Amino acid sequence: MRNAFADEIVQLASEKKRLALLSGDIGNRLFDTYKERYADRFLNCGVAEANMVGMAAGMALSGLRPVIYTIASFLIFRPYEQIRLDIGYHNLPVVIVGVGGGLSYASNGGTHHSMEDIAVMRAIPGMQIISAGDAWEVRAGLRAAYESGKPTYLRIGKKREPLVHKDRIADFKIGKAIPLRDGDDASILASGNLLPFAKETSETLSRQGIETSLHSFHTISHLDEELLNKLFKREKPIFVIEEHNRNGGLGTAILEWANSQNRDTRLIHRLGAQNEFFHRTANQTEARGMLDLTAGHFLNRILEVTS
Amino acid sequence: MSELQQIANELRGIAIELSFKGRTPHLGSSLSCADIIAALYWEILDINPQNPEEPQQDRFILSKGHAVTTLYAALAKKGYFPVEELSTYVEADSRLPEHPIPGCIPGIDLATGSLGHGLSVAVGMALANRIQKLDNRVFTLLSDGECNEGSIWEAAMFAPTHKLGNLCAIVDFNKWQATGRSQEVMSLEPLEKKFESFGWNTYRIDGHSFDELLSALRKCESSQETPTAIIADTVKGKGVSFMEDDNNWHYRIPTKEEVELAKRELGLITLNS
Numbered sequence: 001m002r003n004a005f006a007d008e009i010v011q012l013a014s015e016k017k018r019l020a021l022l023s024g025d026i027g028n029r030l031f032d033t034y035k036e037r038y039a040d041r042f043l044n045c046g047v048a049e050a051n052m053v054g055m056a057a058g059m060a061l062s063g064l065r066p067v068i069y070t071i072a073s074f075l076i077f078r079p080y081e082q083i084r085l086d087i088g089y090h091n092l093p094v095v096i097v098g099v100g101g102g103l104s105y106a107s108n109g110g111t112h113h114s115m116e117d118i119a120v121m122r123a124i125p126g127m128q129i130i131s132a133g134d135a136w137e138v139r140a141g142l143r144a145a146y147e148s149g150k151p152t153y154l155r156i157g158k159k160r161e162p163l164v165h166k167d168r169i170a171d172f173k174i175g176k177a178i179p180l181r182d183g184d185d186a187s188i189l190a191s192g193n194l195l196p197f198a199k200e201t202s203e204t205l206s207r208q209g210i211e212t213s214l215h216s217f218h219t220i221s222h223l224d225e226e227l228l229n230k231l232f233k234r235e236k237p238i239f240v241i242e243e244h245n246r247n248g249g250l251g252t253a254i255l256e257w258a259n260s261q262n263r264d265t266r267l268i269h270r271l272g273a274q275n276e277f278f279h280r281t282a283n284q285t286e287a288r289g290m291l292d293l294t295a296g297h298f299l300n301r302i303l304e305v306t307s
Numbered sequence: 308m309s310e311l312q313q314i315a316n317e318l319r320g321i322a323i324e325l326s327f328k329g330r331t332p333h334l335g336s337s338l339s340c341a342d343i344i345a346a347l348y349w350e351i352l353d354i355n356p357q358n359p360e361e362p363q364q365d366r367f368i369l370s371k372g373h374a375v376t377t378l379y380a381a382l383a384k385k386g387y388f389p390v391e392e393l394s395t396y397v398e399a400d401s402r403l404p405e406h407p408i409p410g411c412i413p414g415i416d417l418a419t420g421s422l423g424h425g426l427s428v429a430v431g432m433a434l435a436n437r438i439q440k441l442d443n444r445v446f447t448l449l450s451d452g453e454c455n456e457g458s459i460w461e462a463a464m465f466a467p468t469h470k471l472g473n474l475c476a477i478v479d480f481n482k483w484q485a486t487g488r489s490q491e492v493m494s495l496e497p498l499e500k501k502f503e504s505f506g507w508n509t510y511r512i513d514g515h516s517f518d519e520l521l522s523a524l525r526k527c528e529s530s531q532e533t534p535t536a537i538i539a540d541t542v543k544g545k546g547v548s549f550m551e552d553d554n555n556w557h558y559r560i561p562t563k564e565e566v567e568l569a570k571r572e573l574g575l576i577t578l579n580s
């Protein structure tokens with residue numbers, strides 16, 4: 001997904017003269033083309049993420065449209081107050097791109113995991129959150145975030161994630177989930193890195209005679225309420241899949257929404273990770289297995305509930 | 308070759324093997340600080356590897372956690388855990404992850420990997436020692452890019468205020484960070500003057516000279532009233548000709564042939580891991 005971001009940002013910068021890219025001493029060579037073409041609109045901000053966020057706010061207050069980029073855990077947690085106040089409170093058009101969301105950097109240990117980023121970003125009023133499910137969603141999400149002119153967190157994976165969409169997503173809209181499969185027995189809402197697993201699960205279920213609808217629910221703030229209204233009316237289980245702790249993520253957002261709308265919250269099943277620090281040595285594949293975040297686990301959970 | 312140099316090269320050899328085996332980056336970062344870590348663990352730190360929980364000993368925090376392979380090598384050789392266990396590096400459920408996890412192995416107190424944490428925690432340990440009337444010292448190793456972080460300078464201002472003579476910060480100044488020359492990313496220089504003006508006893512030394520390392524490290528004594536900063540000029544990838552000062556080795560993983568070549572250059576003819 002990071003290559004898709006690096007490619008799309010070059011195209012976007014050619015169209016948008018106010019775009020400036022700030023990065024936090026990561027992405028060796030990733031931005032070579034961008035730097036060649038738009039050297040004056042690139043800043044390597046060093047290993048100083050809080051300063052980077054504050055500077056982006058200053059640039060936005062002075063007519064520019066910054067896009068800031070580094071590893072999700074370092075971009076969100078330490079500079080959180082800068083994000084909350086300098087960007088959020090002032091409602092500034094800054095696109096905050098966190099690479100390696102969820103367990104993409106699992107092998108690096110807990111310092112690099114971002115399983116609570118969505119929870120804390122959701123708490124900032126007005127902050128839009130998009131969690132990209134494949135490289136095409138990265139590209140579309142980046143454009144939509146930029147065009148929106150609002151503070152937006154774009155959470156992306158790392159590299160070599162499978163594609164779910166076949167091509168550029170023409171009608172990507174913030175707050176509008178993308179339908180991928182139909183089915184009346186249950187629904188699956190997935191956002192971010194695990195979208196390919198969600199698709200696999202839905203397909204396997206179909207072969208076993210259980211038809212689930214599947215949506216890429218890329219936007220966490222703000223929720224696609226029209227879709228949620230429709231799904232809750234069916235009174236069928238709703239499974240929420242995300243590479244994030246169960247507490248505070250998309251599943252929780254939907255739970256809170258359902259509660260506020262007097263919907264039946266028992267329909268919701270949050271298939272995220274347990275809300276604990278993950279202390280084990282593991283690469284992303286191993287970590288997903290240990291945390292019950294695989295297509296096999298999703299399948300079993302859905303079968304348990306639907307049968 | 309001095310005995311310390313021999314040890315440092317063995318640490319380098321292990322770091323190279325681990326990077327190869329685990330397919331993990333940051334090899335240049337591990338090599339640049341091998342001499343510093345050898346000097347600390349073999350000559351300076353008053354430690355008890357058999358009983359790491361015992362409070363009455365010196366502490367070391369590797370703030371630049373991405374160079375942990377060198378620290379794992381040192382801890383294994385010092386007897387904190389069996390040398391054979393190094394072969395489990397980054398395997399599922401190993402005690403030796405790519406960056407240290409809290410409590411992963413004895414001898415590592417802090418999970419580092421997010422840069423900019425070690426100095427503040429070291430300040431806290433130094434304060435705790437003083438409050439509890441322990442005269443042990445606290446050492447921490449920072450990287451130059453890490454000194455971009457504001458938190459480093461918050462701690463740097465705090466430590467002299469509280470007269471933490473029992474604290475020593477070493478900067479592995481290899482002149483590179485992940486994506487560029489340190490000095491081109493942020494104006495670190497003159498780095499020793501920065502620490503000095505913040506109130507530290509500061510030494511700028513050749514970080515590959517054991518004489519200079521040892522004499523500077525010995526300046527840290529808990530009886531004094533000023534913390535010690537050692538700006539160690541180092542070479543990223545030190546010890547292996549084709550890695551030295553080539554920042555591709557921040558990310559690159561050596562091939563089998565490169566491992567052999569490197570170990571030959573380091574004088575490690577007998578392979579032990």
Ligand SMILES: Cc1ncc(C[n+]2csc(CCOP(=O)(O)OP(=O)(O)O)c2C)c(N)n1
Binds near residue numbers: 025
């Ligand atoms: C807070 C934080 N931001 C970013 C990173 C990603 N990262 C890993 S190593 C590194 C820079 C390495 O340069 P330096 O600190 O000078 O250490 P060296 O490898 O040269 O010893 C960066 C930015 C990180 N680990 N922590």
